[in-house]
Amino acid sequence: MNAAPRSGTRTRLLGDRPVGPGHPVYVTGEIGINHNGDLAKALALVDAAADAGCDAVKFQKRTPEVCTPRDQWDLERETPWGRMTYIDYRHRVEFGEEEYRAVDEHCRKRGIAWFASPWDTESVAFLEKFDLPAHKVASASLTDDELLRALRATGRTVILSTGMSTPQQIRHAVEVLGSENIVLCHATSTYPAKAAELNLRVINTLQAEYPNVPIGYSGHETGLQTTLAAVALGAAFVERHITLDRAMWGSDQAASVEPGGLQRLVRDIRVVEESLGDGVKRVYDSELGPMRKLRRVAGTVAASADREPVAV
Structure with missing residues (x-):
C-alpha cells in the first residue's frame, strides 16, 4: 500500500519509488496483451524491460464477459490459433491467477515492479491479491466512474491516462479519483499515433491545470524521439508499449518498442533528465x-x- 503524499506536493509513491519533479523519470514497459496469452513471451518481455533498466512493466486485466459487449461474443475471427469466437479469443489472451503468480515471482527475481490496467471492478479485486505499486486507468476507462471509485478505494496510487478524453472528462475523473494520490498521463489513443497528433505541449497544459499532480506521458507512437521530448517537457512518468517483435500478431504490436529500442530509450531518457538540470x-x-x-x-x-x- 502506498503512503499518502504530503498535502500540496507534486510527488507520489509507486511502491517505494517517489515520482514527480526532482525525481528520476519512472519508466514503464507496457506489455499489455502483447504476450498473446503465452506466459513464456510475457516473462521474456519482463526480462527485456529489466535488462533495459525500466522501473516497471504493466499488463492489462479484463473479465471477458464484462468487458466484451454481448453482441460480439459469437462473432468469429481468424487468430493465430485458428478461427474462434471473439469471447473465446478474449479468454485465450487473458492471464489468470496462475500466470500472474509466475509473473509476480519472476519480476521479484529480476528486481522490477509490475502492475496492470484493470478494465472492470472484478479485475480490480483480482489485482488486489498482489502487492502492487499502483493501478493504471486506461484512457478507454477514464469515463467509468464505478471503476474509478473501486480503484480509489484500494488506497494505491492510480495512474490515469487521458487519451480520447475532453478536458471536462479529465476533470471529472480526477474529482472521482481524488487528486491526492494520482499520476496524470497525457496520451493520444491512436495505434500508432501520428507525430502531428501527439500534441506534447498538453503536458505543460496539465502541469498548469493540476499543480499538485505529477504529470506523465503514455506514448503510442513509433520511434523514440518524441518520448524523449516528453521528458524534456517535464514528464515524470513514461510508458511505452513493448514487444519482442513488431511483426507479431496483435493490434498493439506496431505501436510498440522492441528490446533494442527499449534499451536506447531508457538510456536516452536518463541522459535527457540529467541534462535538464535545475534551471x-x-x-x-x-x-x-x-x-x-x-x-x-x-x-x-x-x-x-x-x-x-x-x-x-
Whole structure:
C-alpha cells in the first residue's frame, strides 16, 4: 500500500519509488496483451524491460464477459490459433491467477515492479491479491466512474491516462479519483499515433491545470524521439508499449518498442533528465578555462552559493 503524499506536493509513491519533479523519470514497459496469452513471451518481455533498466512493466486485466459487449461474443475471427469466437479469443489472451503468480515471482527475481490496467471492478479485486505499486486507468476507462471509485478505494496510487478524453472528462475523473494520490498521463489513443497528433505541449497544459499532480506521458507512437521530448517537457512518468517483435500478431504490436529500442530509450531518457538540470544559471568550473582563453573583455563571475566571485 502506498503512503499518502504530503498535502500540496507534486510527488507520489509507486511502491517505494517517489515520482514527480526532482525525481528520476519512472519508466514503464507496457506489455499489455502483447504476450498473446503465452506466459513464456510475457516473462521474456519482463526480462527485456529489466535488462533495459525500466522501473516497471504493466499488463492489462479484463473479465471477458464484462468487458466484451454481448453482441460480439459469437462473432468469429481468424487468430493465430485458428478461427474462434471473439469471447473465446478474449479468454485465450487473458492471464489468470496462475500466470500472474509466475509473473509476480519472476519480476521479484529480476528486481522490477509490475502492475496492470484493470478494465472492470472484478479485475480490480483480482489485482488486489498482489502487492502492487499502483493501478493504471486506461484512457478507454477514464469515463467509468464505478471503476474509478473501486480503484480509489484500494488506497494505491492510480495512474490515469487521458487519451480520447475532453478536458471536462479529465476533470471529472480526477474529482472521482481524488487528486491526492494520482499520476496524470497525457496520451493520444491512436495505434500508432501520428507525430502531428501527439500534441506534447498538453503536458505543460496539465502541469498548469493540476499543480499538485505529477504529470506523465503514455506514448503510442513509433520511434523514440518524441518520448524523449516528453521528458524534456517535464514528464515524470513514461510508458511505452513493448514487444519482442513488431511483426507479431496483435493490434498493439506496431505501436510498440522492441528490446533494442527499449534499451536506447531508457538510456536516452536518463541522459535527457540529467541534462535538464535545475534551471539555475551558473558558471561551471569547467567553463573557467575557456572563459580565460576566449573572453576579450574582463569581468567578474557573480558569487554562487558554494564559491566566491572569480575575477577574470
